[in-house]
Amino acid sequence: MVTSRRQLFSGLQETRKNPVSKASIGNKKRAALVQKAPAQGLLSMPAPDDSTLGPVDPLVILLNRCTFGFKESEYQHALSIGYTAWLQEQFNYQSLDVTALESAIAISFPRVNWSAAELITEVKSTGKPGLGSKDLTVATLLRQLHSPRQLLEVMVEFWSNHFNITLAASPEIYYKLVDDRDTVRAHALGTFPDMLKASARSLAMQYYLDNVSNTKAGPNENYARELMELHTLSVTGGYTETDVKEVARCFTGWTVSGQSVNTPAFTFLTNKHDTGAKTVLGHAIPAGRGIEDGDDVLDILATHPSTAKFIAKKLCVRFIGDVPETTIIDQVAATYTATNGDIPSMLWTIFGSAEFMASYDRKARRPSEFVLGVLRVTEPTLTADYLAKVVVPITAMGNMPYQWPAPNGYPDSLNYWINTGAMLSRWNWAFGLAEDTISNTIRINIPGLISTANTPTTLVDRLSARLLRRTLASADRDRFINFAAQGGSVTQVFNSATLTLRARELIGLMLSSPYFIYR
DSSP: OOOOHHHHHHHHHHTTOSOOOTGGGTTSTTGGGOOOOOOTTOTTOOOOOOTTOOOOOHHHHHHHHHSSSOOHHHHHHHHHHOHHHHHHHHHTGGGSOOHHHHHHHHHHSGGGGOOHHHHHHHHHHHSOTTHHHHHHHHHHHHHHHHOSOHHHHHHHHHHHHHTOOOTTSTTHHHHHHHHIIIIIIHHTTSBHHHHHHHHHTOHHHHHHTTGGGOOSSSOOOHHHHHIIIIISSOTTSSOOHHHHHHHHHHTTTEEEEOGGGTOOEEEEOGGGSOOSOEEETTEEEOSSOOTHHHHHHHHHHHTOHHHHHHHHHHHHHHHTOSSOOHHHHHHHHHHHHHHTSBHHHHHHHHHTSHHHHTOTTSOBOOHHHHHHHHHHHHOOEEOTTHHHHHHHHHHHTTOOTTOOSSTTOSOOOHHHHOSHHHHHHHHHHHHHHHTTOSOTTEEOOHHHHHTTOOSHHHHHHHHIIIIIOSOOOHHHHHHHHHHHHTTSOTTOOOOHHHHHHHHHHHHHHHHHSHHHHBO
16 A cells, blocks of 8 residues: 555654653653643644654654754764863854854854954945844854854754844844853853853843943933843842832943944943832842943842853753743752853753653754754755755744744744644655755755665664654554555665655655654
């Protein structure tokens, strides 16, 4: 019997669409850490719960969570040096050479290295404020796709969402380039307090959250509110409306000067600052001072227990699961407190935890991660303007860098990103790439992916090992093999044309399956 793609997908979804029950996994390693599967309405994204589906290699979990997909050479390198050494290498990212990549970016997208003065000068002379944002967006995608500093790029994306600045309005649309370089990238693997302080002085953030207009004569509470709700304490972190007003007073006079003469810089204006006494979260801020009022607030917030817990939880959501266990959140929060918010130390706590080791099939790739992940694992030949094709599905699925319209950043949950329309877009990208219909600028190497496999069985086993890096549930493996056999023997040797056709179809199916959509 010939199996169609639709029948294969139906089989994969139907047999595994029920939520996981505690009884069904009682003998599995992750039994104590099991998370309920997504709602049944998300038929394409059930958590695999087949008893024949073994645990995933911790190294594969690590690579999936700390990269935008990993290439064959990167996998072999990680295997050769091991889990801990690979992490140490990524934390010491300066040792990983990006000279060629950064040189190419500097030539084609030079604004990523420009100063604020250079950016505003160009905007005034051309009347085109969006040129810088285009350079930043493309450079970001290129780094995520090609940089060997993958953990750095993952953390840059994480903190860019945490301190979200939308590329929509002027002047933050061009000052964000400076913010990305000097605030986010400079501190992504540093300490949270240092990044918080840099963000408070960021020209882009000053404009985005309106603190440039925060004066003693006309207080603006927007930055003060988002600073506590989104950047530090969280909405449930224990602050009051009075605290919002008091924090806003502390930041009066923090602004940007030099716009009119093309020398923009963060500035503190003493005559715009409220010098009265203030109280923030029970801490007295004496009267008669200046810029140190705001700096003291940043210290109070950075060392607050609610901030430690909030940052810990966000990191655990990113690397463990949408609903991480309180045990690991508490451990990471304790690390934050003990190390003054050292980001690598918090990540070491996560990556060394039992919760992380058991977290496979709990995080879905967001659209940009999926699109780039498909490219990184298949390693196609990329020529000419291939990136123009890459941005199409990311844009269609609403996940282009720096385009989330609110200060809270892109959601990091399966339920937001997985729906019928989104799944169709993912499938179209995976099959378009596999079947060579996207563009002649993106071409995968079928012989390189399948190696010596030439039968339905060996083809499925080779591609699942190469693309998914994990074993398939027995029933799913049988379905893939039967699909490839198309009613014939599962050990038949394909001729060249059939081998290529079946390989392309299997590549599309595997990359569209929950096995790959989970990271």
